[in-house]
Amino acid sequence: AQDRDTRVILPGATLGVLGGGQLGRMFAQTAQAMGYFTAVLDKDETSPAGLVSHHHIRSGYEDPQGLAELARLCAAVTTEFENVPAGSLNRLAESLPVSPAGSAVAIAQDRAAEKAHFVKCSVPCAPYAVIETPGQLAAVNDVLLPGIVKTARMGYDGKGQVRVTTREELNTAWEQLGRVPCVLEKMLPLALECSVIVARGRDGTIVNLPVQRNLHRDGILAVTEVYAGNLPATQVEKAIAAARSVAIGLDYVGVLCVEFFVLTDGMLVVNEIAPRPHNSGHYSQNACDVSQFELQVRCMTNLPLTQPRQHSPSIMLNLLGDLWFKNSSEARSPAWDQVLALPGCALHLYGKHDAKRARKMGHLNITGATPEAVRATALKAAAILG
Ligand code: ADP
Ligand code: MG
Incomplete structure (x- = not known):
């Protein structure tokens, strides 16, 4: 084998x-x-x-x-x-x-196992408690409130999460979530969110994309910005080191995304991992010499992994189905002709027939010579779309 x-x-x-x-x-x-x-x-x-x-x-x-x-x-x-x-x-x-192996995917699928892995790798995560039984619910320490109850399994795009401030709300939330295994996480004061894509080969070679800064709306990724000066250098270094140790600790083979919070006091905290390319890495398709999807191909075929180089500042805008319902209750395609008249816009649509609210229909990768140019184009594109 x-x-x-x-x-x-x-x-x-x-x-x-x-x-x-x-x-x-x-x-x-x-x-x-x-x-x-x-x-x-x-x-x-x-x-x-x-x-x-x-x-x-x-x-x-x-x-x-x-x-x-x-x-x-x-x-x-x-x-x-x-x-x-x-x-x-x-x-x-x-x-x-x-690749990735079932054992690594199993950990990423379960928030309790995932957090235990972060602890094992000595990468700080939010203070948390596992809630699988009424006894564990009753034993929750008050320091975790206010907090967020998250189902251990199957959550995505903010689904399967309830924010709670009191013990009563916590009890109700667990009932609401059907008493399935959950974690309660302390609510942290976030300054910003970022993520790192790493790719690790079977021989242990590991490379990473630059650290991405992410903006969420209603629990769904809305915008990813990647350019120099976007994040403090110390946090960039820490995030890359942490993402690499999480991957190495899993003996991971493939593309892995590690999501982080930067807290208002500057502390870096790991949030969660995804055992695959990630929405926040899409900019790499147009802004880097190797995209996250090519990294996935190279990992699974044992082709060499070269350290990706970002050649352009970039902003990615997620295109949710909501954009199709701008002026009417019937779905209408956004004005792509106007968007594509802007320089440095690459349109990626996923071929989904029905536009629905909150459904990911595609994304727009914007590149340019400078962060200022990219930001200006992103504002114009958003004005046309929104
Ligand atoms: P999902 O699997 O839906 O992406 P996350 O655990 O990443 O779930 O949570 C979604 C979003 O909720 C995060 O991107 C962040 O904005 C917010 N969030 C999650 N956990 C916390 C926390 N402990 N403190 C503050 N905000 C949080
Ligand atoms: Mg997330």
């Missing part, structure tokens, strides 16, 4: 991805640009990745036949969907190289 896993898989081979969302679509498109064939496993007929892939296996993540078909077609497999059952990754790993 060792030989099999460290062999270079050259273009011409078929690469598989579990999950048919936009991350899988951009992975497939990147792999194809490099000369690979692609296979997507997702039961949705019109999944964004399935629509652009050479092969589309329409099965659930746990369907043994679907998984066997994927293994038969592919030289290596990766994932784009965080909640793909770790058992399916383990099963595939019996017959072909799989």
Whole structure:
């Protein structure tokens, strides 16, 4: 298995991805640009990745036949969907190289395990308590209030979270969330949020994209800004070092995103990890010499990992379905012709047929010669869209 896993898989081979969302679509498109064939496993007929892939296996993540078909077609497999059952990754790993490993994905899928991993790596995270039983609920220390109750599993884009200030609210919140395993996190005073994408190869080589500054709206990423002077140098260094140790601690192979909070007193705190390319790394498609999706391809094929170089200051604007409902209750395409008249705008749309509020439809990567130029263009684009 060792030989099999460290062999270079050259273009011409078929690469598989579990999950048919936009991350899988951009992975497939990147792999194809490099000369690979692609296979997507997702039961949705019109999944964004399935629509652009050479092969589309329409099965659930746990369907043994679907998984066997994927293994038969592919030289290596990766994932784009965080909640793909770790058992399916383990099963595939019996017959072909799989990255990231099921064991790492299992930790990222469970906030309690994830936080325990941060503690193990000595990377500071928010003070927290695990709540799985009424006894643990009753034993919660008051210093964690006000706080946020988060379901341990399946949360994303702010879903599965309730903010609480009192013990009564905490008790009600746990009831509301269906008494499923949760973590309670102390509410921290945030100055800003940032994230780091790292990529680690099977030989332990590790590289990172520059630290991204993220702005969320209603729990969903809205804007990512990446340019010099955007963040204090000490925090940039700390965030990169912390992200690397989190990846090394997991013996991680693949692309990993590590999200951080910077607190009002300047302290850096890790928030969560995603075992795949991340929305906050999309700017790398147009602003870096190697994108996060190419890093994913290189990791899974054992191609060399070179340290990415950002060649342009960049701002990414997320394009949510809300933009399609600007002046009417019926969905209407935003004025792309006006947006694309601005210099340095790269439009990425995911091929989703129905625009819905809060649904991620695409993103706009803006690059320019200077941060000021990029900011000016982003303001103009936002004015046209919003
Ligand atoms: P998701 O999986 O939905 O992205 P996160 O844990 O990243 O969940 O929380 C979503 C957002 O909520 C964060 O980006 C941050 O803005 C806010 N948030 C989460 N935890 C805390 C906290 N402990 N203190 C303050 N704000 C928080
Ligand atoms: Mg998050």
